Amino acid sequence: MSIRDQKRAAAVEAMAKHLLAEGLAGASLRPLAKAAGVSDRMLLYYFADKDEVIAETLRAIAGRLQAELAGATAAPEPPERLAPALWEILDSPAMKPAMALWLEIAAAATRGREPYLTIAGEVAQGFLDWVESRLLAPEGADSRATAALVLGALDGLVMLGGVGQGALAARALAAWSIAGARQDLPSS
Numbered sequence: 001m002s003i004r005d006q007k008r009a010a011a012v013e014a015m016a017k018h019l020l021a022e023g024l025a026g027a028s029l030r031p032l033a034k035a036a037g038v039s040d041r042m043l044l045y046y047f048a049d050k051d052e053v054i055a056e057t058l059r060a061i062a063g064r065l066q067a068e069l070a071g072a073t074a075a076p077e078p079p080e081r082l083a084p085a086l087w088e089i090l091d092s093p094a095m096k097p098a099m100a101l102w103l104e105i106a107a108a109a110t111r112g113r114e115p116y117l118t119i120a121g122e123v124a125q126g127f128l129d130w131v132e133s134r135l136l137a138p139e140g141a142d143s144r145a146t147a148a149l150v151l152g153a154l155d156g157l158v159m160l161g162g163v164g165q166g167a168l169a170a171r172a173l174a175a176w177s178i179a180g181a182r183q184d185l186p187s188s
Contacts, residue, residue, distance in 0.1 A: 014036045
């Protein structure tokens with residue numbers, strides 16, 4: 001790895017911490033450069049433009065989140081068991097900054113703003129792949145659609161928690177788990 005690549009990687013690490021602390025409000029070039037300990041001109045030496053700075057930083061954050069989730073479940077689980085296992089991690093204090101940032105990125109993406117639209121699509125694709133690989137979909141179900149349902153439900157719970165409805169999010173998840181467990185019971 002060249003010195004330039006090492007400096008670029010160190011800048012991404014510092015900027016990731018900055019974005020997790022400040023959100024997208026801190027995503028302009030000067031604050032990002034300051035967080036990286038370089039001038040904005042030097043930052044643009046390491047990256048092609050501001051969009052690349054933000055995209056690479058957000059990809060690094062998403063990669064860390066996926067690594068954190070990797071140990072959530074060892075074997076494929078049905079949706080009503082997989083979702084609570086993932087929620088336990090996503091709702092943890094350590095993950096709150098990443099989840100808040102994700103909501104901001106998703107909101108910017110829905111408005112068609114780049115690089116957020118592209119990076120949100122990449123992140124969502126990666127998480128869909130990850131959920132699908134750990135999902136035991138019901139017999140005959142479309143595993144990709146079921147993974148999208150799990151991911152959408154978790155994103156919705158994150159949004160509810162973010163707007164002060166964490167208790168309702170927990171109740172909703174519990175209701176889903178109970179409903180799934182009832183389906184597993186033999187009929188009399």
